[in-house]
Amino acid sequence: MLSYRHGFHAGNHADVLKHIVLCLILRSLKKKDKPFCYIDTHAGAGGYSLDSDFSNKTGEYHTGIEKVINNTILKKLVPEYFEVLDKLNHEEKALRYYPGSPYIAASLMREQDSLDLLELHPSDYENLKYNMHFARNAHVHHRDAREGLNALLPPKIKRGLILIDPSYELESDYYDTIKMVKNAWAKFPTGVYAIWYPILGKAIDESWNFTRSLGKAGAPGTLKAELTVKEADLLRGMHGSGMVILNAPWGLDQELNEVLPVLTEGLRQNDNAKYTMNWLSEPK
Ligand code: SAM
Numbered sequence: 001m002l003s004y005r006h007g008f009h010a011g012n013h014a015d016v017l018k019h020i021v022l023c024l025i026l027r028s029l030k031k032k033d034k035p036f037c038y039i040d041t042h043a044g045a046g047g048y049s050l051d052s053d054f055s056n057k058t059g060e061y062h063t064g065i066e067k068v069i070n071n072t073i074l075k076k077l078v079p080e081y082f083e084v085l086d087k088l089n090h091e092e093k094a095l096r097y098y099p100g101s102p103y104i105a106a107s108l109m110r111e112q113d114s115l116d117l118l119e120l121h122p123s124d125y126e127n128l129k130y131n132m133h134f135a136r137n138a139h140v141h142h143r144d145a146r147e148g149l150n151a152l153l154p155p156k157i158k159r160g161l162i163l164i165d166p167s168y169e170l171e172s173d174y175y176d177t178i179k180m181v182k183n184a185w186a187k188f189p190t191g192v193y194a195i196w197y198p199i200l201g202k203a204i205d206e207s208w209n210f211t212r213s214l215g216k217a218g219a220p221g222t223l224k225a226e227l228t229v230k231e232a233d234l235l236r237g238m239h240g241s242g243m244v245i246l247n248a249p250w251g252l253d254q255e256l257n258e259v260l261p262v263l264t265e266g267l268r269q270n271d272n273a274k275y276t277m278n279w280l281s282e283p284k
Contacts, residue, residue: 002121004167006044007054011061011098013267014241016068017227018165018196019104020259021243023081025161025192026108028249035112037160039152041145041180042167043117044100045124046131047088051096061098063229068266069095077259080108101163102128106135113137114157118148146180153187160188165196174210182217185246189219192247199226199240201233211244215280219246222280225256227264231272244280253277 009015029036048054050061065085068074075082084107088097099107102117109115115138119125125142132138141148149162162184166173174197181193195214199207207226215222228240245252260275267273 004169005054005121005124006100006167007048007052008058009060010048010055010100011050011065013064013227013229014196014198014238015098016064016267017225017241017263018243019099019101020078020081020263021194021225021245021256022101022104022163023078023108024252024255024259025194025245025249026105027080028252029159029161029192030108030110032159033112034159035110035114035157037155037157038105038109038113038115039149039155039160039162040102040105040115040117040165041149041162042165043102043119043128043140044165045119045127046100046102046117047127048098048100049096050098063269064267065098066095068263071262071266073262074259074266077255077262084108100131101165102132102138105163106132106138109137111137115139116141116152118143118145120144146176149180149184150187153184155188158190161192161194162188163194163196168198171206174206178210178213178217181214181246185217185219190247192245192249193219195244195246197242197244198238199228199232199242200238201236203235205232207242211242211280214244214246217246220281221248221283222246223248223253223256223277224280225260225275225277227260227267227273227275229267229273230269248283250283253279
């Protein structure tokens with residue numbers, strides 16, 4: 001089932017959290033000159049127009065990037081995220097485009113690094129190819145995440161980040177993601193894995209069980225960071241999201257300790273907004 005289109009959600013509060021964490025992990029990998037690889041298993045379209053019919057229908061970016069685009073403290077803490085936004089919107093007076101994870105990664109990575117971007121939706125695959133034209137070290141695949149990741153691991157370049165960002169359209173996506181992570185980690189245990197997940201209304205939320213299972217995947221240094229913008233509703237709505245990072249780079253927890261309070265304040269919808277961060281498995 002491929003009914004999900006990220007264009008409806010681009011730039012929302014969950015994207016902002018995910019993309020800031022992505023920037024911080026890339027920053028850490030770039031501390032060494034040695035090349036690294038980036039695999040984005042659910043890459044999306046790579047870039048989104050915030051005045052498209054998709055964005056106009058939901059207006060979700062009003063709850064996300066629009067609230068923090070001028071936040072001077074965040075700009076100091078994560079300048080690279082705002083530089084990518086500026087690059088994409090360079091000729092625009094207002095915020096008009098929002099970058100997807102592949103665009104952010106390709107903009108921040110160096111020529112010795114390489115990217116593999118997997119996307120199954122036929123239209124978003126075409127959009128992704130178009131949006132990634134500028135990145136000569138990016139390989140765009142029309143491919144299923146699980147099959148593709150299994151085929152790409154272990155990578156030739158022995159340092160790397162795997163971003164796993166499914167759409168969780170089906171309840172089984174949680175279980176499938178856990179299986180995918182365990183399989184990938186067994187083949188490439190030195191990789192950093194960043195897994196995004198939604199925090200949903202009480203009737204359907206899976207985040208607690210899901211993150212507990214990821215913490216037991218066997219990897220060391222499993223860090224969990226969550227941000228909710230308001231209280232949970234009783235039914236289905238998404239009021240927050242989280243990232244679980246396996247083999248979290250040294251110092252990421254300290255950086256998130258600075259970023260999360262500012263981000264939560266910037267994105268909050270009422271006084272029930274909050275963040276949490278904790279280790280699910282100890283660092284080595
Ligand atoms: N990572 C993107 C970003 O941050 O900009 C957003 C990705 S979006 C949440 C999830 C994407 O996964 C959608 O574009 C969807 O078409 C794609 N997708 C869904 N099932 C897939 C599968 N089995 N293999 C690869 N891509 C899939």
